Amino acid sequence: METELLFLRDAYLREVDAEVIDVDHDERTLALDRTVFYPTGGGQPHDTGVLADLPVVDVRKEGGLVWHRLGGEAPVPGRGATVHGEVDWDRRHALMRTHSALHVLCGVIWNEWGVPVTGGNMEPLSARMDFEFNPLPEGFKERVDELVAAEIAADRPIEVSFLPRDAALEDADLIRTKVNLIPETVREIRVVDIVGCDKQADGGTHVRSTGEIGGVRIVKTENKGKGNKRLRIEVVDG
Template sequence: MLLWQGVQTRIEGVRKADDLTLIPAEDDPVPPAGTAVRCAVEDERRTALMRTHSGLHLLCGVVFRDYGCLVTGGNMEPLSARMDFDLREVPPGFKQAVEDACNAEIEADRRIDVRTLPRAEAFDIPDIIRTATNLVPPEVQDVRIVDIVGLDTQADGGTHVASTRQVGRITVAKVENKGRGFRRLRIKLSP
């Protein structure tokens, strides 16, 4: 949100072209050009996104550990998300097994650590890239590492909660076939 002259403008999106354009909520006032503004992040939304992002890492860690599958895509909103995997065949009971394994990791209350390593050192960590394509640009020399201790270690730039218990319960809402052996898992987190 933008804060200016005692007024609050909610920002609902960003459009990127040559510059970034903030998209205000439809009926919110917009500050006149040249007005000094402060920016703030709505804590409830930020926390929900942190929980969801950590939940996706947890999901990725479980599916990689139990099925050896890499991520081919994903997206998230507060408390709901999807992650796509390179999974040729869906084993019987897959959906429930993944959900149960994720929730067991939540109950384990694993610590989530964040650190930065020089690129060469980061890429010496086995399986540091859990996506089918390495998305870390070559010019990035310091790589941020997110570690769900004992489950999942990945290069990542997003915000996270401090432990798996803070993610809350995960429900695997749906498993979809996206063609050529790609599967999409849709998850929901408890409010």
């Protein structure tokens, strides 16, 4: 049995009632039949919140199961129990805004300079992203600030869809974001499309439109070696 990942289809779900399908009492971890809690992955940190009236302190995906580590002193529920969970929404929504901001950044840099992203990581309302620049173009920061602000002002819809693997491999935008590196066992590809700006195969949580991101500031650029430049951003209220 696998955990159903409810957040893949609706990132705005905050609560869930689920069945415990496996438990490790020593580690205080539960695997559920369905979850709204995002597990660490793809550069996005795990959600926190409350599950079975205990704090959720870590969430990890192992194979087809999502494991929720619980804090507190009370015993964790056993296998077969029905539990209620609620995500820390302020943290989750901050991560959604941040993740969407990074996709906007990827989109404007690709559309303006044709340069791909090579890596990234995020925390709520702050993030870094690496690009294949050598060197950075003249006036880069100011131009990126301008382009990102324009995409946010346009309030572009952010759409989630699911494509058969073969169809995804024929999409030039998805090939650019290395969809071909996704294991062949994954036959359905989740696509996040900022309409008119950026399209990526992605498993993270996002806001519904770019206007919901707020504002984005590039706070620092760093040289991380030949052909690799790092941008650090902050997401602020618009």
